[in-house]
Amino acid sequence: MKLFYSPTSPYARKVRLLAIEKGLDTLIETVTIDTANPAPELLNANPLGKVPALWLDHGETIFDSPVICRYLDNLKQPYWIPREPTAEIEVLRWEALADGLTDAAYNLVMEQRGRPEQERSPRAMERWTTEITRTLRYIETHMATLPSGTTLAPLALAAALGYLDFRLSHLLRSERSEQYPTLLAWYDTLRESPAMRATQPS
Ligand SMILES: N[C@@H](CCC(=O)N[C@@H](CS)C(=O)NCC(=O)O)C(=O)O
DSSP states (O other): OEEEEOTTOHHHHHHHHHHHHTTOGGGOEEEEOOTTSOOHHHHHHOTTOOSOEEEOTTSOEEOSHHHHHHHHHHHSSSOSSOSSHHHHHHHHHHHHHHHHHHHHHHHHHHHHHHSOGGGOOHHHHHHHHHHHHHHHHHHHHHGGGSOOSSSHHHHHHHHHHHHHHHHOHHHHSGGGGGGOHHHHHHHHHHTTSHHHHHTOOO
16 A cells, blocks of 8 residues: 655644554655645556545555545454444544634634735735634543544544644643643643654654
8 A cells, every 4th residue: 555645744744644554654654745846656556636545455545534534444353443333433523623723723724824924815824823822722621532542533632732832832732721631631742652753753
């Protein structure tokens, strides 16, 4: 298998975290992609030109990150996405929440870093900032319900918070940190894990 990824992509980080935790990372060759200038190899594999994309040995490519996570999880037990329907939906709901947080953060970063100031939309940036803040507050008050242990949910959340910490730390920390004590205590412990260290964006 070949994983097209970028070292700063939070979606790819979620996939890499799962691969490491499941002991599948040694089966996956990684190919670094510059998402601003995607290589033809990626575009052939994924017409959307996005990472992560996973090229399978029989020639098919799968995307996006939730599909890749499901695929990897299916390869080997124990499953990190539970098979019991209620537990499964709860884990996938947390993944969607974390990915949605990442979507808002990624959009905001692209607007701020990828466009000259006069082309930026203050209204859109305000909207994404509000989305991020509202979602962080929601997560702070629902941390007790985060599926714990060996499930995809904490990995997805860790990847989302890692991206915020990397690109938009002012929204997660500084004076705001008082608003998210439970979340930050959880994240600051988890980010020292070997898998988080091995996938640290740079
Ligand atoms: N929903 C997708 C999002 C993937 C995504 O937006 N990846 C970004 C990198 S973080 C990308 O490839 N951007 C390049 C582009 O949009 O052209 C997933 O979960 O994999």
